[in-house]
Amino acid sequence: xxxxxxxxxxxxxxxxxxxxxxxxxxxxxxxxxxxxxxxxxxxxxxxxxxxxxxxxxxxxxxxxxxxxxxxxxxxxxxxxxxxxxxxxxxxxxxxxxxxxxxxxxxxxxxxxxxxxxxxxxxxxxxxxxxxxxxxxxxxxxxxxxxxxxxxxxxxxxxxxxxxxxxxxxxxxxxxxxxxxxxxxxxxxxxxxxxxxxxxxxxxxxxxxxxxxxxxxxxxxxxxxxxxxxxxxxxxxxxxxxxxxxxxxxxxxxxxxxxxxxxxxxxxxxxxxxxxxxxxxxxxxxxxxxxxxxxxxxxxxxxxxxxxxxxxxxxxxxxxxxxxxxxxxxxxxxxxxxxxxxxxxxxxxxxxxxxxxxxxxxxxxxxxxxxxxxxxxxxxxxxxxxxxxxxxxxxxxxxxxxxxxxxxxxxxxxxxx
Amino acid sequence: xxxxxxxxxxxxxxxxxxxxxxxxxxxxxxxxxxxxxxxxxxxxxxxxxxxxxxxxxxxxxxxxxxxxxxxxxxxxxxxxxxxxxxxxxxxxxxxxxxxxxxxxxxxxxxxxxxxxxxxxxxxxxxxxxxxxxxxxxxxxxxxxxxxxxxxxxxxxxxxxxxxxxxxxxxxxxxxxxxxxxxxxxxxxxxxxxxxxxxxxxxxxxxxxxxxxxxxxxxxxxxxxxxxxxxxxxxxxxxxxxxxxxxxxxxxxxxxxxxxxxxxxxxxxxxxxxxxxxx
Amino acid sequence: xxxxxxxxxxxxxxxxxxxxxxxxxxxxxxxxxxxxxxxxxxxxxxxxxxxxxxxxxxxxxxxxxxxxxxxxxxxxxxxxxxxxxxxxxxxxxxxxxxxxxxxxxxxxxxxxxxxxxxxxxxxxxxxxxxxxxxxxxxxxxxxxxxxxxxxxxxxxxxxxxxxxxxxxxxxxxxxxxxxxxxxxxxxxxxxxxxxxxxxxxxxxxxxxxxxxxxxxxxxxxxxxxxxxxxxxxxxxxxxxxxxxxxxxxxxxx
Numbered sequence: 001x002x003x004x005x006x007x008x009x010x011x012x013x014x015x016x017x018x019x020x021x022x023x024x025x026x027x028x029x030x031x032x033x034x035x036x037x038x039x040x041x042x043x044x045x046x047x048x049x050x051x052x053x054x055x056x057x058x059x060x061x062x063x064x065x066x067x068x069x070x071x072x073x074x075x076x077x078x079x080x081x082x083x084x085x086x087x088x089x090x091x092x093x094x095x096x097x098x099x100x101x102x103x104x105x106x107x108x109x110x111x112x113x114x115x116x117x118x119x120x121x122x123x124x125x126x127x128x129x130x131x132x133x134x135x136x137x138x139x140x141x142x143x144x145x146x147x148x149x150x151x152x153x154x155x156x157x158x159x160x161x162x163x164x165x166x167x168x169x170x171x172x173x174x175x176x177x178x179x180x181x182x183x184x185x186x187x188x189x190x191x192x193x194x195x196x197x198x199x200x201x202x203x204x205x206x207x208x209x210x211x212x213x214x215x216x217x218x219x220x221x222x223x224x225x226x227x228x229x230x231x232x233x234x235x236x237x238x239x240x241x242x243x244x245x246x247x248x249x250x251x252x253x254x255x256x257x258x259x260x261x262x263x264x265x266x267x268x269x270x271x272x273x274x275x276x277x278x279x280x281x282x283x284x285x286x287x288x289x290x291x292x293x294x295x296x297x298x299x300x301x302x303x304x305x306x307x308x309x310x311x312x313x314x315x316x317x318x319x320x321x322x323x324x325x326x327x328x329x330x331x332x333x334x335x336x337x338x339x340x341x342x343x344x345x346x347x348x349x350x351x352x353x354x355x356x357x358x359x360x361x362x363x364x365x366x367x368x369x370x371x372x373x374x375x376x377x378x379x380x381x382x383x384x385x386x387x388x389x390x391x392x393x394x395x396x397x398x399x400x401x402x403x404x405x406x407x408x409x410x411x412x413x414x415x416x
Numbered sequence: 417x418x419x420x421x422x423x424x425x426x427x428x429x430x431x432x433x434x435x436x437x438x439x440x441x442x443x444x445x446x447x448x449x450x451x452x453x454x455x456x457x458x459x460x461x462x463x464x465x466x467x468x469x470x471x472x473x474x475x476x477x478x479x480x481x482x483x484x485x486x487x488x489x490x491x492x493x494x495x496x497x498x499x500x501x502x503x504x505x506x507x508x509x510x511x512x513x514x515x516x517x518x519x520x521x522x523x524x525x526x527x528x529x530x531x532x533x534x535x536x537x538x539x540x541x542x543x544x545x546x547x548x549x550x551x552x553x554x555x556x557x558x559x560x561x562x563x564x565x566x567x568x569x570x571x572x573x574x575x576x577x578x579x580x581x582x583x584x585x586x587x588x589x590x591x592x593x594x595x596x597x598x599x600x601x602x603x604x605x606x607x608x609x610x611x612x613x614x615x616x617x618x619x620x621x622x623x624x625x626x627x628x629x630x631x632x633x634x635x636x637x638x639x640x641x642x643x644x645x646x647x648x649x650x651x652x653x654x655x656x657x658x659x660x661x662x663x664x665x666x667x668x669x670x671x672x673x674x675x676x677x678x679x680x681x682x683x684x685x686x687x688x689x690x691x692x693x694x
Numbered sequence: 695x696x697x698x699x700x701x702x703x704x705x706x707x708x709x710x711x712x713x714x715x716x717x718x719x720x721x722x723x724x725x726x727x728x729x730x731x732x733x734x735x736x737x738x739x740x741x742x743x744x745x746x747x748x749x750x751x752x753x754x755x756x757x758x759x760x761x762x763x764x765x766x767x768x769x770x771x772x773x774x775x776x777x778x779x780x781x782x783x784x785x786x787x788x789x790x791x792x793x794x795x796x797x798x799x800x801x802x803x804x805x806x807x808x809x810x811x812x813x814x815x816x817x818x819x820x821x822x823x824x825x826x827x828x829x830x831x832x833x834x835x836x837x838x839x840x841x842x843x844x845x846x847x848x849x850x851x852x853x854x855x856x857x858x859x860x861x862x863x864x865x866x867x868x869x870x871x872x873x874x875x876x877x878x879x880x881x882x883x884x885x886x887x888x889x890x891x892x893x894x895x896x897x898x899x900x901x902x903x904x905x906x907x908x909x910x911x912x913x914x915x916x917x918x919x920x921x922x923x924x925x926x927x928x929x930x931x932x933x934x935x936x937x938x939x940x941x942x943x944x945x946x947x
Binding site: 681 | 700701703704706707708710711714715717718719721722723724725726727728729730732733734735736737738740753761764765768769772789790792793794796797798801802880881882883884887889924925928929930931932933934935936
């Protein structure tokens with residue numbers, strides 16, 4: 001009866017081993033946090049991260065990795081997703097291979113969750129410290145209560161060295177310095193062992209006796225024979241001894257740790273950055289997504305209220321960036337942690353003059369719409385979002401959010 | 417007790433009939449397999465399994481999922497089918513010594529099942545917590561689910577149902593009526609597997625984050641309670657086993673197998689097995 | 695001579711069945727109890743910064759008196775073995791430690807001091823002994839249930855007290871446990887998911903733990919009763935239902 005089971009186990013085991021052998025060193029590039037599983041409208045219309053910078057890609061154990069950047073909570077939050085504002089600036093890493101040394105939103109240390117504002121832009125900084133060697137995906141994200149993980153850019157980093165000897169000292173308010181890597185561990189192990197031994201001893205006392213046959217005596221009404229007076233004495237010692245041990249250990253604990261505080265739990269309100277003066281007003285008039293050519297196109301009515309000519313430099317959404325490469329120097333840098341969507345074509349390409357209002361057509365043909373699963377023509381809501389980056393000749397930036405724009409898919413076939 | 421058999425000149429089973437060997441091999445193989453699976457997970461879960469849209473995930477995890485599902489279905493069909501085809505069709509004539517040997521085989525089958533259930537419901541289920549609390553949930557068939565839901569659960573179901581079929585096809589006590597605790601012991605944890613459907617729908621629809629105590633998970637809890645039915649199962653088996661030992665070794669009277677099949681409830685009367693303890 | 699040899703053989707075989715019964719019961723209870731515990735009280739068990747003085751001492755004891763009560767109902771009533779609670783809690787602890795050590799610590803690298811489980815062992819032994827000495831499950835529910843609730847926090851406080859030492863970290867007041875949560879990233883369990891004490895009790899000047907234990911002990915008493923009854927009459931039932939022939943005959947009409 002066991003043979004077949006074992007044969008199956010053998011087969012699966014062999015398959016597992018085969019897999020390991022075939023594994024080899026083939027590693028593909030980043031984009032590994034599972035963000036593609038989220039619906040396109042969720043990624044394009046909730047939180048958009050920009051200006052993200054990782055301080056490096058190669059580290060030794062003990063080195064610091066700093067991530068800085070900004071994010072905007074889009075002004076029109078999709079009704080399909082809860083907005084609570086209760087947020088935790090999160091850091092993606094598969095397990096604490098990096099320690100989070102500190103994270104700040106608008107220069108405020110985030111010791112607990114924060115209440116953020118709809119439509120607000122926030123500047124953040126996260127400092128982490130390499131703890132285990134390896135090839136790790138790391139990234140920023142904002143977790144929001146009831147909305148879930150809203151994922152920012154991520155990269156792969158390599159950490160060299162060894163965890164051996166790694167310590168994480170912090171100073172308590174009582175003045176002593178403790179190493180969080182193993183603080184309290186010996187005490188916990190000893191107490192677990194002592195209390196477990198009480199249980200094992202008690203269990204051993206009984207399982208060392210015949211068990212199955214006791215049923216007969218119980219059924220025959222002779223159960224009293226199964227528990228002797230000395231058993232009862234031992235039991236009293238076990239019970240009182242256990243209670244006394246717990247009481248004694250607690251008394252000792254109180255004297256060893258006279259100053260303790262409960263878990264600290266609250267929510268801090270954090271105000272958004274003050275809005276910057278915006279010399280541009282822009283509104284999408286209509287948008288289409290052409291399925292066969294994988295092209296998102298929209299007509300944008302732009303009104304320049306400032307005194308300098310403005311150009312549209314970039315469209316960013318869901319960690320994908322499209323650049324207007326007709327502008328000199330506005331090209332892709334492989335160090336960017338986002339995905340390069342490709343060139344953004346703008347017609348007419350001339351800057352929008354001061355005081356001018358004109359309609360421009362923005363066309364982004366890119367395989368990334370499909371690769372990153374940012375198309376919506378199979379979803380229940382066909383509205384996209386993202387950030388438009390305008391710039392004047394000095395490089396001063398104006399950011400306009402497209403929060404909630406309907407898009408019509410063009411399938412390019414005539415159905416009978 | 418319509419019929420009784422007397423003990424004169426009864427053949428005792430050889431001592432080797434009560435060997436641990438088969439369970440040792442089966443549990444040993446499961447332990448080795450579980451260790452290998454853990455090694456595989458450590459090597460390839462974080463490195464190849466974080467993004468279900470990647471080719472790596474497809475090669476290392478989705479392929480494994482399909483392979484294991486096919487293997488499990490084939491193994492389950494083969495094992496259960498074989499147990500059924502080779503069933504004992506003359507249970508009324510089963511000798512007490514043979515019956516006792518079969519109870520030992522059943523006991524080893526059950527202990528193998530409980531090891532597999534431990535590996536699935538305890539070890540790999542909490543391992544899934546380790547995974548989810550660490551990474552972003554992106555697919556129902558995430559690496560730890562490929563191992564936990566679609567591998568460790570079917571394995572214990574194969575052994576659990578196998579042990580029940582073994583009992584129903586080879587032991588008079590279970591041959592003619594359903595044992596309530598045994599069916600719960602096997603059926604209730606088995607329902608944890610289909611309950612994955614609720615879990616996945618809920619996680620896909622509502623829960624992206626990992627609160628382990630979320631009510632969505634309580635289906636697993638309720639079906640897990642069925643493990644307590646091991647107590648009732650042994651309460652049914654033990655009296656018959658003790659009676660058989662008393663009969664085969666000590667010559668005490670024994671209720672016949674035909675009688676047991678007619679009224680299995682009568683075979684769980686522990687008063688009948690008091691002799692050995694005396 | 696011949697007889698005593700047979701006798702010894704019979705006893706040896708009976709003992710072998712003892713071992714199988716105990717081993718399989720231990721494994722099955724570990725499986726069922728652990729999956730129950732991790733999905734009704736698991737988060738408090740996984741993380742040091744969930745082990746607060748308000749919800750943890752309420753949720754953990756009342757959710758974990760369940761399997762012990764049901765197991766006692768069979769092992770005591772049918773076998774007179776006062777080990778029902780102890781075997782359950784040992785199984786649970788073993789199941790938890792296996793994963794905390796191998797996976798939380800060994801695989802994902804959380805330090806052990808962040809992920810060690812609570813223990814119920816002294817309370818479980820006491821619960822078994824109350825049943826053994828009184829022989830009465832109602833008294834056990836009342837006395838044992840109260841002791842179960844009251845013993846939980848003191849038993850575990852010995853281990854978690856060091857993690858409640860105050861720290862000023864980056865200008866914020868945090869307990870050591872909070873700092874551990876902060877530094878040792880767990881991506882899919884953001885801080886706001888924690889179900890821990892917020893604000894304070896409205897009276898008693900922060901005497902949260904005692905009130906929580908008092909409440910927990912009361913609910914433990916209440917939980918003990920249905921679980922004993924389920925153990926005795928459902929999970930521990932020895933019923934056979936409907937012979938297959940009866941089922942077949944019933945289908946004919």
